[in-house]
Amino acid sequence: MRGLINAIDLPRPETRDPGPGKCADQADLQDVLAELASFKTALDPHTIVGITNRTGTITNVNDRFCQISKYSRLELIGAKHSLLNSGHHPPAFFQEMWRVISGGARWHGEICNRAKDGSLYWVDTTIAPKMDASGRICGYVSTRYDITQRKQAEKALNDENLRRERVEMLLRDIIETLPNGVAAYDENDRLILFNSGFKECYRRAGGAIAEGRRFQEILEDAVASGEFADLSCADDNWQNWINARLRSHRNPGRAFLQAVSGDRWIKVQERRSASGYIVGVQTDVTDLKRAERQVKLQAEADPLTGLLNRRTLIERLTAILSQKAERHSALVLIDLDGFKAINDMHGHGAGDALLIEVGKRFRDNVRKSDIVARLGGDEFAVLLVDVGSKANAIRIVRKLLRSLENPVRLGRKAVRVSGSFGLTIVRKSKSATPLKVFKRADIALYQAKHNGRSTYAVYNTDMERSIRRREAMIEALRRAIAQGEIQVAMQPQARFVDRGHAGFEALVRWQKDNQWVPAAEIVSLAEQSDLICALGRAVLAGTLNAMCEMKRKGFAPGKVAVNVAAAQLRNPNFAKELLDAVSAHGHSASEIIIEVTEGVILDRTSEAIGVTLNRLFEAGVKIALDDFGTGYASLTHLQRYPVSYIKIDRSFVRDVGHDHGCHAIVGAVTSLAHSLGMEVVAEGVETPSQYQSLLQTGCDYAQGYLVAKPILVEEIDTYLRNCEANRPVFTFVA
Incomplete structure (x- = not known):
């Protein structure tokens, strides 16, 4: 860290008496500098x-830094880190x-760099922002650790595995020429050939290895000499171990x-060779x-929480089932x-902190014999061992x-978190496997979520029957x-x-066994x-066809909204596919509205979703934010995405006519939307009282049973004729 400490401007001693307060400050400063010097000595x-x-x-x-990169400090200072880019x-x-x-978040990862001499080296890197007095980022501090040897060891391990796989394929042809321990036994199981490598493999039993001796005799002497780890003649099962080894030897x-x-x-x-000899090859794989x-x-451990990971949990569960x-x-x-939602609102660093705290709480609330992973x-799991x-x-x-x-405190904020728990009892049976145990626990977890979470x-x-029904429905x-x-x-608007x-909102419909399946269940x-x-x-194809049919009959459908899921928006080709379909049906992009929920714009892949939404918006498609007010979307999200319509959720509309709080919320949302150049659609308008209250707030469009129920395409002519006759879509006594 040379230069890091020296770069600090030390205050010079004053010629006049600084007074006791000044002396204390200077003493504190000297203590801090001494502590920094200690850190330097330890870390450098x-x-x-x-x-x-x-x-x-x-x-x-x-x-x-200079040593590992082989650049001088003068060469590095003033340069970009791209100087070290290896292209990896x-x-x-x-x-x-x-x-x-x-x-403003901390980043951690492994980076392959190229030194000045062209050699590659790996570093475990942590980069953290450096803040100025106003809290703004003024730079970055990175700490790295050389992990080149570990990376080389990993590569060597992978290379070794590949090499040994190739060797295994060639063993049948070249087994007698391997430079490892080789031993051959005749049809009476007597040792007839061995090399020095064979004796080197079994160092303690070397005196027992001699031509003419039977395999069983050599094996028993080796056990008696303590050749095999974790086994001796004092163990109760040593004879069983020998018998098992003899069986494997005689059936190679x-x-x-x-x-x-x-x-x-x-x-x-x-x-076993073609002539009946048993040939063994011993390879030291230490x-x-x-x-x-x-x-x-x-x-075995989860790097974030320090808990065990999935693989280790399955190993422990397998061991329990095999006992x-x-x-x-x-x-x-x-x-x-x-x-x-918590992760997206507060950042991944806060999300990681939450997971660590939750893991700690789980670990603190189970027995020492239990396994938390x-x-x-x-997703977490707890294996309750011998629970009784x-x-x-x-x-x-x-x-x-x-x-x-x-x-859970995340910085200055406190958040509440709950969990859904699925429990299954682990009973030993011939058909029991870890996969089946996990499946049953997962079924119970699904049921817990269905029951309302927490x-x-x-x-x-x-x-399980319910799950099978769901799979059949899928x-x-x-x-x-x-x-x-x-x-x-x-459904008209x-x-x-x-x-x-x-206009309309297009809603999915599916009739199975002469019964309509609820739209929410379909989705x-x-x-x-x-x-x-x-x-x-x-749904999009059905909607575009329906619009064609309306136009063919001389009707003007107006703007038609189609609901779109996050998975569709994540597809980089979605915008082109939608626009091509609209054009192929003879419609204009400006006639189409796509509706997305708050959950969609809060998706982890919101950046990719934002790209798709912007492409559609630029082509003339309007964006509507559905169910507004029921999730975690904020003003930031309204500014980040090209939203043209806000749809107020029916939970607010339901009480707007008699609940002053709901009325104020709807009014505030409407005013906000208008100030941002957006229009407002009220969903679930069912009564004249609701209509009048919404009209007072300045809402632009109404959708609900007061206007009309959802109408199948073949039944929509009557509604459209009324529209063509310039009659109000709905009438009531105010």
Whole structure:
């Protein structure tokens, strides 16, 4: 860190008496400088430190930076970090890094750099923004650690695995020429050939290895000499182990590993030759196993929370299922409710802090024998080992639920988080597998979410029947989409100012077994499967065809709104596909409105969604924000996206005629929308009282049963004739 400490301007001693207060300040300053010097001494040999201004120009580096990059300090200062770009990472990698740190968040990752001499080196990098006195970013501080050896070890490990796979394929032809331990036994199982490599593999049992001795004799002497790790003649099962090894030796074929003395590992591959001899090849794979063990230690834990990860949890669950003794354990799967919105509102750093705190609470509220794991994202799991009974498991689950009741502090803010818990009892059976246990817990979790979240559900077979029904419905929906059975209904929208027709919202309709499936269920089924985009295409096609039919009969449909899901907007080709479809049907883009919910614009991929929305808006398609006021969208989102219409949710409209608070909210939203150049649609208008109140607030359009119920395309002529006759769409006594 040379230069980092020296760059501090030290105050010079004053010639006159500074007074006691000044002396104290200088003493404090000296203490701080001494502490910084201590940090420098501790960090400088190991930590690569660099400081840049806010544009990324290097302003300071320490000696370790110069050593690893092989550039001098003079060459580095004033340059960009692109000086070290190895070309290993795509531009998007650095774009994402700059997006994170320029937003004020900390970035952490692994980067491959190129030194001045052309050599590559890897660094574990953390970059944090540096703030000035006003709280604005004035630069960035990065700390790095050289992980080149680890990366080389990982590459070596992968290369070794590939090499050994190739060797295994060639063993049948070249087994006698391998430079490893080789031993051959005749038809009487007597040792007839071995090399020095074979004795080197079994160092403690070397005296027992001699031509003419039977394999069983050599094996027993090796056990007696302590050749095999974790096994000795003092163990109760040593004879069983020998018998098992004899069976595998006399029926050779599958390779296996042996843990031997000296913390070594031997890979044993035995084959029976065409002449009846058993030939064994012993390969020392100690280095490989040690590397695997190190990787395993790193791979068992979730790097964010320190909890175990999915793979380790499955291993522990497998071990429980394979035990002979009957053990009553339980698996709990947990999803945090509303985590996505919290993450999007407060940032990924806050989201990570929340996950860490939740993991800690879970760990603090289970027994030491229980296993807490993070499966990924906001998904956790708890394996309750030897819980005794379902009642005990439920008691622990309730305790875990209560652990989430207290708010979690994220900086200056406190947020509340809840969770949905799915519990299944783990019972040993011949058909029990970790996959089935997870599936049952997942079914219970699904039921808990269906029950309203922030609760738990215990698996039973009725739940599974419900899931099977849902899967059957999904397949039926898949067939309906493929066979063109999806219909659309058009719900009219009217202008408040003259009660005249303004347009329609296209709504999905599906008739199964002569019964209409609720639209909400159709959308839910599509979102829970891979059908949402296909369903969206079907609805769009039906809508465009309906508009063609109206125009063919001489009617003017007005502007027609179509609901669009996040999955559709994430598709980079969606805008082109929609515009091409509109044009192919002879319509103008300005006749189309796409409706998106608050959840869509709060999606993690909101940047890609924003690109699609802007392309559509530029082509003339209008954007409507549906169900406004029910989610977490803010004024920022209204400014960020090209929204032309705000649709006030029916939950506000329902009470607007007699609830002063709802009336004030609707009025404020309407005024805000108008000030931003947007228009307002009120959903769920059903009574004259609601209409009059909404008219007073200045709402632009009404949609609801007071105007008209959703109308199937073939039944829409009467409604449109009234519109053509310039009659008000709806009449009532005010």
